[in-house]
Amino acid sequence: MTAREWAGRVHPAGPWEPDPGPMPVPGGAGFGDMIDALRELQDTITGAAPPPHLVEQATRALREVSAALKPHTVPEREQITGHRMDLRGRGQTMAPAFVPDEWDDSRVSGRVTFGRHYLGGNGAVHGGAVPLLFDEVLGRLANSGRRVSRTAYLHVNFRRITPVGVELRLDAKFEREEGRKRFLTAALYDGGHVTADAEGLFVALRPGQP
Numbered sequence: 001m002t003a004r005e006w007a008g009r010v011h012p013a014g015p016w017e018p019d020p021g022p023m024p025v026p027g028g029a030g031f032g033d034m035i036d037a038l039r040e041l042q043d044t045i046t047g048a049a050p051p052p053h054l055v056e057q058a059t060r061a062l063r064e065v066s067a068a069l070k071p072h073t074v075p076e077r078e079q080i081t082g083h084r085m086d087l088r089g090r091g092q093t094m095a096p097a098f099v100p101d102e103w104d105d106s107r108v109s110g111r112v113t114f115g116r117h118y119l120g121g122n123g124a125v126h127g128g129a130v131p132l133l134f135d136e137v138l139g140r141l142a143n144s145g146r147r148v149s150r151t152a153y154l155h156v157n158f159r160r161i162t163p164v165g166v167e168l169r170l171d172a173k174f175e176r177e178e179g180r181k182r183f184l185t186a187a188l189y190d191g192g193h194v195t196a197d198a199e200g201l202f203v204a205l206r207p208g209q210p
């Protein structure tokens with residue numbers, strides 16, 4: 001079973017609560033650990049000022065890992081990253097891992113921590129990383145139990161700095177549907193303060209539309 005087929009199998013249960021059952025899992029039980037290790041590496045490298053000899057050693061080690069994995073490159077529909085709905089962040093490191101706590105088809109609430117990798121400056125998350133998180137969470141909610149849609153627009157307001165290394169809460173809501181158009185909103189909280197909020201339009205794809 002490919003990762004894509006596996007994702008299709010679990011999607012009817014809802015993207016926040018996959019129920020894989022006794023199925024072989026693409027990448028095995030340890031795939032999530034590998035992705036967590038990659039997240040840790042990204043944060044560590046971003047924050048490190050190592051001596052040159054250690055940089056050379058790390059570069060060699062990274063190239064060795066890459067060379068070992070490269071022969072296992074597969075087409076998009078078979079890739080595991082992004083398709084493992086049972087893993088934090090769908091097993092990808094592009095966006096910070098969102099951990100859902102409560103959800104249904106019309107809303108989701110959860111936690112997220114932007115690691116050092118997402119630093120913009122002065123302790124604040126980069127302004128491009130916040131919309132990435134909103135697109136990820138709103139996109140999943142927009143498609144929750146529904147035909148696949150794509151982001152048509154995503155309006156983001158930056159209300160305060162979003163701090164790096166702090167656990168934040170994100171609440172997202174499916175507001176309404178008009179034909180193929182789905183309107184969703186979300187807000188990101190640092191304690192009691194909103195650091196950013198968003199409104200997104202997601203348009204359901206017609207059959208055959210990429």
Ligand SMILES: CCCCCCCCCCCC(=O)SCCNC(=O)CCNC(=O)[C@H](O)C(C)(C)COP(=O)(O)OP(=O)(O)OC[C@H]1O[C@@H](n2cnc3c(N)ncnc32)[C@H](O)[C@@H]1OP(=O)(O)O
Binds near residue numbers: 136149209
């Ligand atoms: C394993 C599973 C993982 C699942 C988990 C996945 C989670 C991650 C999700 C990430 C989601 C993404 O980032 S998706 C990637 C980023 N987005 C894209 O690449 C989309 C690129 N754009 C497009 O493909 C297209 O423009 C579409 C599909 C958005 C719309 O094109 P279309 O299908 O031809 O529809 P069209 O007739 O133009 O528009 C339909 C209606 O929407 C309105 N509309 C369209 N665009 C806009 C707009 N920007 N602003 C206002 N309104 C708009 C139109 O006026 C119209 O309204 P009316 O006349 O009917 O009233």
